[in-house]
Amino acid sequence: MDALMQYVSGMFGPAWPLVWTLAKIVAIVAPLMLAVAYLTFWERKVIGWMQVRIGPNRVGPWGLIQPIADGVKLLLKEIIVPTKSNTWIFLMAPGLAIAPALAAWAVVPFNDTLVLANIDASLLYVMAIASVGVYGIILAGWASNSKYAFLGALRSAAQMVSYEVSMGFALITVLMVSNSLNFVDIVNAQKAGTFANMGLGFLSWNWIPLLPMFLVYLISGVAETNRAPFDLAEGESEIVAGFHAEYSGMAFALFFLAEYANMILIAALTAILFLGGWASPVGFLPDCTLWLFGKMAFVLFLFLWFRATFPRYRYDQLMRLGWKVFLPICIVWVVVIGVWMMSPLNIWK
Amino acid sequence: MEFKTTVFYCLAAVLVFASLRVITARNPVVAVLHLILAFFSAGGVWALLQAEFLAIGIILIYVGAVMVLLLFVVMMLDINVDRLREKFWGYLPLGAIVGAIMLAELWAVMKANYLTVLEADAPQVAATASNTKDLGRLIYTDYVYPFELASVVLLVAIIAAIAITYRGPKKTKVSKVPDQIRVKAKDRVRVLQMPAEKQD
Numbered sequence: 001m002d003a004l005m006q007y008v009s010g011m012f013g014p015a016w017p018l019v020w021t022l023a024k025i026v027a028i029v030a031p032l033m034l035a036v037a038y039l040t041f042w043e044r045k046v047i048g049w050m051q052v053r054i055g056p057n058r059v060g061p062w063g064l065i066q067p068i069a070d071g072v073k074l075l076l077k078e079i080i081v082p083t084k085s086n087t088w089i090f091l092m093a094p095g096l097a098i099a100p101a102l103a104a105w106a107v108v109p110f111n112d113t114l115v116l117a118n119i120d121a122s123l124l125y126v127m128a129i130a131s132v133g134v135y136g137i138i139l140a141g142w143a144s145n146s147k148y149a150f151l152g153a154l155r156s157a158a159q160m161v162s163y164e165v166s167m168g169f170a171l172i173t174v175l176m177v178s179n180s181l182n183f184v185d186i187v188n189a190q191k192a193g194t195f196a197n198m199g200l201g202f203l204s205w206n207w208i209p210l211l212p213m214f215l216v217y218l219i220s221g222v223a224e225t226n227r228a229p230f231d232l233a234e235g236e237s238e239i240v241a242g243f244h245a246e247y248s249g250m251a252f253a254l255f256f257l258a259e260y261a262n263m264i265l266i267a268a269l270t271a272i273l274f275l276g277g278w279a280s281p282v283g284f285l286p287d288c289t290l291w292l293f294g295k296m297a298f299v300l301f302l303f304l305w306f307r308a309t310f311p312r313y314r315y316d317q318l319m320r321l322g323w324k325v326f327l328p329i330c331i332v333w334v335v336v337i338g339v340w341m342m343s344p345l346n347i348w349k
Numbered sequence: 350m351e352f353k354t355t356v357f358y359c360l361a362a363v364l365v366f367a368s369l370r371v372i373t374a375r376n377p378v379v380a381v382l383h384l385i386l387a388f389f390s391a392g393g394v395w396a397l398l399q400a401e402f403l404a405i406g407i408i409l410i411y412v413g414a415v416m417v418l419l420l421f422v423v424m425m426l427d428i429n430v431d432r433l434r435e436k437f438w439g440y441l442p443l444g445a446i447v448g449a450i451m452l453a454e455l456w457a458v459m460k461a462n463y464l465t466v467l468e469a470d471a472p473q474v475a476a477t478a479s480n481t482k483d484l485g486r487l488i489y490t491d492y493v494y495p496f497e498l499a500s501v502v503l504l505v506a507i508i509a510a511i512a513i514t515y516r517g518p519k520k521t522k523v524s525k526v527p528d529q530i531r532v533k534a535k536d537r538v539r540v541l542q543m544p545a546e547k548q549d
Contacts (some may be wrong), residue, residue, distance in 0.1 A: 084378075086378075089378075089379075089382075097398055119399055119401070120401065120479050120480070120481070121402060121405055121479075121480070121481050124402070124405045124406075124409065124481070125405055126413075127405075127409055127413075128405045128406075128408040128409040128413060129408075130406075130411055131412070131413025131414065132408065132412055132413060134413075134417055135385070135420075138417065138420060138421070138424075139382075142378065142424050150424075154353070154421070157420075157421055160417075160422075161417055162412060162415070164414070171497070179477075181481055276356070320526065
């Protein structure tokens with residue numbers, strides 16, 4: 001393996017670090033795109049079963065080729081630019097939506113060493129990059145020159161800005177207890193504790209001592225990704241399809257990809273911050289990246305379950321939940337954690 | 350040229366271009382977008398100076414929150430750029446004087462450092478040093494009073510903003526959320542039993 005690496009690096013000469021980084025980026029983005037494709041398939045299957053239907057089952061064995069067929073269909077469709085729209089911004093918006101969704105993956109670790117960029121402030125980086133994602137939606141709504149799209153964009157902007165606040169507070173409690181902004185350190189901090197020493201690692205993860213914050217983060221995550229029951233930005237029954245009402249073909253597909261890539265990102269972050277990342281739940285099994293994928297799959301299943309179960313929130317209910325319920329809970333819990341950490345009962349030494 | 354220097358010049362060029370477009374763009378939304386690009390490039394320049402907390406901070410706060418709200422407002426305004434430009438020449442002398450005074454003040458404060466910045470050695474920090482941690486320690490120990498003072502100033506600004514925009518209580522219908530939650534299906538829907546009627 002080392003000999004092979006040396007041979008290949010010799011081939012590229014001084015450009016090797018660039019080529020190697022690009023290869024690593026492809027190694028993250030390509031499986032991510034595949035995961036997005038099969039997440040849509042899984043979503044349709046799961047919701048189908050929950051509604052006592054079969055779901056897609058025609059293309060390929062058990063319908064497994066369905067997402068590929070969908071992708072090909074979207075690729076071949078024409079992209080229609082509405083008249084009197086702002087063409088440049090209209091075409092730029094899908095790119096602005098998907099770029100942050102992919103860029104955030106640069107710092108997400110898959111185990112102790114398997115991470116593209118193990119930077120010190122990775123938690124802050126993810127928050128900053130995720131907050132940029134809202135521009136794709138706002139600009140899409142504005143540039144479309146359509147009332148429905150603009151209403152969807154305004155709703156989405158207000159929603160994402162509101163829920164970012166409580167999300168940020170939830171992250172503050174995590175960084176308080178792990179005393180670090182680095183994802184690898186945060187996971188390693190969760191591996192220690194009284195229960196972890198007894199071989200019951202899953203009781204030492206952040207989700208138990210920070211249970212209210214875990215729930216706030218999970219629900220805010222659903223709201224941040226504009227997923228049901230918080231999909232007011234799309235709201236088919238009220239504003240057609242919201243911000244992407246005027247988009248077709250691949251331009252629409254990019255919004256779709258961005259939404260699902262963001263879902264997987266939120267699932268990964270929830271797993272890393274609250275569910276112990278790649279740490280094994282019990283002492284006798286080794287830590288492994290597969291645990292991380294399993295936890296992500298569980299959180300993603302919750303996303304699909306919510307969508308199949310809950311009716312859409314009314315807009316004032318959404319704002320009330322964000323500002324009047326989550327924000328006070330978060331502020332109180334930050335103080336509680338602070339007092340807890342200074343008291344003799346501190347469990348995070 | 351060193352790789353870092355190349356990156357710096359690219360970011361600086363984008364920053365200058367974006368800043369110029371902010372004041373020359375005809376469409377206000379395009380101007381705001383260039384302002385966002387300018388903040389982003391400034392964040393990049395700070396990241397090159399190993400000030401990663403400031404770099405991420407400007408993106409998180411300015412790009413992620415402040416500019417979203419600004420864009421929000423600008424999109425809903427109906428600005429006629431031509432009407433704004435009519436009085437450009439009339440305001441130019443006053444604007445030029447104010448600008449010149451500000452530039453002179455900046456120069457008076459900065460000239461000692463600015464002229465020597467190319468010769469100065471950037472302080473080398475260990476790669477493992479945590480910028481965020483150091484900054485937090487400093488703010489909450491050595492600079493705790495200025496920091497608290499700044500937060501009080503911000504609080505005053507918040508209250509002032511509310512006081513300026515508050516126009517007295519509005520007569521709006523308020524929905525009582527606890528009542529809404531407590532409602533039962535039988536309070537809202539009445540299921541009627543009636544015999545089926547025969548069709549002719």
